[in-house]
Amino acid sequence: MEGARDPPVAGKRRRGAFAVVFLAALPLLLVLFLFGDRAASIAADTQLWSQVKQQSPRRTASSSRDRLLGGLLSPDFDEPACRSRYEGSKRWKPSPFPVSSYLARKLRQYEANHRRCGPGTARYREARAQLQSGRNGDRGECRYVVWLPIQGLGNRMLSLVSTFLYALLTGRVLFVHEPAEMVGLFCEPFPGTSWLLPPSGFPNMNRGFWSSCPESYVSMLESNVIGYDDVSGENASALPPYVYLHLENMNLRLRNHTFCEEDHRALDRFNWMVLRSDSYFAVALFLVPTYRDELGRMFPAKGSVFHHLGRYLLHPGNRAWGIVQRFFDGYLAGADERLGVQVRVVPQSGVPFEAMYERIVRCTRENHLLPQVTDEPAALPANSTARAKTTAVLVVSLKPEYYEKLHGTYYANATASGEVVTVYQPSHDGEQHTEARAHNERALAEIFLLSYSDGMVTTGWSTFGYVAHALAGLRPWLLVPLDWSGRSADVACVRPASVEPCLHSPPSLVCRGGKDLDPVAHVPFLQHCEDVGFGLKLVD
Secondary structure, three states: OHHHHHHHHHHHHHHHHHHHHHHHHHHHHHHHHHHHHHHHHHHHHHHHOOOHHHHOOHHHHHHHOOOOHHHOOOOOOOHHHOOHHHHHHHOOOOOOOOOOHHHHHHHHHHHHHHHHHOOOOHHHHHHHHHHHOOOOOOOOOOOEEEEEOOOOHHHHHHHHHHHHHHHHHHOOEEEEOOOHHHOOOEOOOOOOOOOEOOOOOOOOOOOOOOOOOOOEHHHHHHOOOOOOOOOOOOOHHHOOOOEEEEEOOEOOEEOOOOOOHHHHHHHOOOOEEEEEEOOOOHHHHOOOHHHHHHHHHHOOOHHHHHHHHHHHHOOEOHHHHHHHHHHHHHHHOOOOEEEEEEEOOOHHHOOOHHHHHHHHHHHHHHOOOOOOEEOOOOOOOOOOOOOOOEEEEEEEEOOOHHHHHHHHHHHHOEEOOOOEEEEEOOOOOOOOOOOOHHHHHHHHHHHHHHHOOOEEEEEOOOHHHHHHHHHHOOOOEEEOOOOOOOOOOOOOEEOOOOOOOOEOOOEOOOOOOOOOOOHHHOOOOEEEOOOOOOOEEEOO
């Protein structure tokens, strides 16, 4: 009888062993499926330190991180609906900027107002009926700003955070117009309501908006539909039903009449606003005296604006977060150090690969971000029980060449220090395809993967890089724009004065005394950007 039972038990053990082997191999199978012919090099890098990552103290330290980010986030969410909201804090380094109690209170007040005025409420239906009536009406209990996307993902994230800050300052409710390429890209950021503009929620949306359309604020000024004379706002009901504010980077300047005190008094008379921007115009809001005290209370550290509001507002949807989670946990989590390298070379710049790669190598070598390689065998630790330091390099670029050359260097050569360096690149789409949702999901995932770095090298002028290092709260090593004639520069990279993104297109301030002033000369917490000499950024 005993012998009769032995074969089935053995069969079960074999099936159990097969299941264990299959589950253990599943991550590598996923890599083969997702990354194709690059899977072998990724897997080889991973095996260099797959054993030591389980010993890393980072794995236990990350579990104790503040899931509400110091009061930025509300606890009133269904966690499975947006896994990134609370899981993301486990991977970020602790913020260098404390959250002011005033900012936390303002965010809770905003959330309550959004619930009162959001889609499906009686107040929203009343405001929408007023909008469809063809006139502005008296100052409404609920007022709105509708954000329209333009340009690539980095630009969209910068302008969306800026628009939310504008909504905070002016008591408006933020609605997001979500085109097909952005469906599900971000989670809902406000509990108990939605930030999405309801279908058919705005008239003439399909007709489009442009800088000189009749509804634009500048056009209304030029045609005397609105003026600066009605300070009291008593004639607000005679205005058009909405105003369009166009803040696109045009010839490296934002348009006149957008960031003067009198303009914001006039804009405040409209209950509905449509806003399109490709810029980080949050910087320019600090130029409006009406807002400055409130901004100072929300952000005692001026260099923390995008860092805090980006972490509050922008949470990857579950599809994009799945990419982040699998790649981070599979390849980056166990390293002692993580270095992000973000490379963006626009085709029209004509910068050759070798010149850009040499710039990256100089930057990492001169600033001791990566160890030197040697022809000698790897140095052994003096203590036989000690393990070598591991550094994981995450390369983010549309092109594969930068990853391939850097990976080849550290794959084929030992380091002089004995440090183990592994190099990864999640994707290389070749070209930017903002119109494709899958492309945007990968881009968003890679922004967040970069933001979990301990150090970062980013490309000057790149909004993608700005978002990543601002979310991380890191001052990156910024690759200096090449001299277009000599293809060289005295230094390979510089560290910016703050983690804040750069506003490439500063506003004209001809409203002040009839001449265009340089804000840096008059505002102590502004300076010109390290990568864009005429740009503006917030500093402390």
